[in-house]
Amino acid sequence: MGSENSVDLYRTEPGSLAGRYLRSFWQPLYRAKDLPAGEAMPLRIMSEDFTLYRGQSGAPHVVAFRCAHRGTQLSAGWVEDDCIRCFYHGWKYDSSGQCVEQPGEDASFKSKIKIRSYPTEEYLGLIFAFLGDGAVPALPRYSDLDAGGIIDVLLSEEWPCNYFNRLDNLGDPVHVPFTHRESRSRIGIDVVVPDQLIAEENDVGIKLTRKLAVGKSQARYILMPNMNHLRHPLRIKGAIANELKEGSVDRFLWRVPIDNDRCLGLGVDIVHLEGEDAKKKFREFSSETEPDGPSHVELGKRVLQGKAKIKNLTGADNYELTRIEDYVAQVGQGAIADQTNFHLGRNDIVVILFRKIWERELRALSEGRPTKQWKTLARSDFNGQE
Ligand code: FES
Ligand SMILES: [Fe+2]
Structure with a gap:
């Protein structure tokens, strides 16, 4: 990290290498x-x-x-x-x-x-x-993942940090027991550091498998260049939770630079439910209005300024609290995290591999060599691991 040969992953203004690379994708x-x-x-x-x-x-x-x-x-x-x-x-x-x-x-x-x-x-x-120059590729579609699902756009948020602060977090399950200690403990979930993380480059980006001591393993995908995918059971609270407990969710998250020290987070859930009745119930549930009061950005800012403590934020619902916690950890790295002072360990294998892939692609771009053609994530990528 931070060697003199390292490529600048953070700057994305017109003409910058990372900016040219990101502009070659929708x-x-x-x-x-x-x-x-x-x-x-x-x-x-x-x-x-x-x-x-x-x-x-x-x-x-x-x-x-x-x-x-x-x-x-x-x-x-x-x-x-x-x-x-x-x-x-x-x-x-x-x-x-x-x-x-x-x-x-x-x-x-x-x-x-x-x-x-x-x-x-x-x-x-x-x-x-598509904001780039040259031939326009087709917009990637996840047709076998979105088939029949309910599209629920869960977030659109602007954070005062570089998009790479946020990308580094996509393959980081080790932060959950700490960053999300408060939100998880409030709903009685005890998260532990995974025993083993396996990161492999594949046709879509990186496949991250985490093995837990109890013998379970879970996979998620970091999709090149700036998104990820998670699949999990539908988790909702309240009266309808029992009725909809068979549901599953394909979640996609994108991190898009606004400029070098602000970024946009966009997230979409594709919710899969059996039967029209369940779908109708979910639609009614998800159209309920968003909570009033200070935004997670405002509350996260207060925590970083020392004016509030996460444990005292009792007004925020669990989903909002999770966003505040992530905000505090990632914006807390500084607007542009100083990678020259990173000390990466075993648990950072995804961060290391992700940056290696990005640097390789940016070098190819700067030398006029072809970059890797990434595929779109499909159901077959899960190989029975769902
Ligand atoms: S028409 Fe005059 S500035 Fe646009
Ligand atoms: Fe998080």
Whole structure:
């Protein structure tokens, strides 16, 4: 770690190596339900600004941040059909970025004006875009995992830390008995450090197997370049928990840089339940409103400032408490964790392997060699381990 040959995994602005690599994959940018038809939003991803809007047709679009006329911010303008009209002097652009109207200008002018646009698609309750240059790959779909499942977007959150602080946590079951001591003990779960962790590179990224003393083993996947997948039984509290106890969940989490010291966490649950009745109950349950009060980010910040203690946060439900705990551990590493001062041990094998793969891929990219073509996670990857 941190040798002079190490590659910079943290910086993702345009032109940076990690930024070029991440831009060669589709990235989720926004929770679909937060963007109504006819609305535009400014968006910052990998230190670059964009305009995200949803046309009247319902289709999401991503175009350049600024108008080509005199540069004002397009998100302040109006969505008309699937076009966006500038707030300042009314130039109008279609979703390909082509200028299609310029009030008061010569008719021949508009054909010469085009702003950048980016392939955009909605999938799993999220809006994805391809922000890179060159050939556009197909958006990866997890068709045999999402088949028949209920899509539940569980989180969309901005944290003040580098995306790699968060990626390092994806393959880290050793933090659970400590970081999540309070939340787990409140629901009577006693988590122990796994006896053995096995990390193997495969076609999707890394397969992490943890063997527990009691003979059980559990697998999870870190999916290159910036997501992971967990499969677990449906865990919900309250009156309907018993009725839905046969359910299972495929959970996907993405970590996307906003800039070098902020990142976006997006998470989707694909909930599998038998029978329409159970599905209906779950939908009713999951549409209940989110809790009021300070956000997990606000509470996590207070803990890091010494103004609150996790053990005293009795108002937060268990899910919120888990997020606060993760926030405290990962933002607590500093906005950009100082890897030159890391002392990695046996339990960091996933962190070590993950960084090795990333560094290898970035070196290939910088030397113009082909990078590894990752596959999409499929049911067959589980080999009966579910
Ligand atoms: S700045 Fe957009 S139309 Fe003038
Ligand atoms: Fe955690």
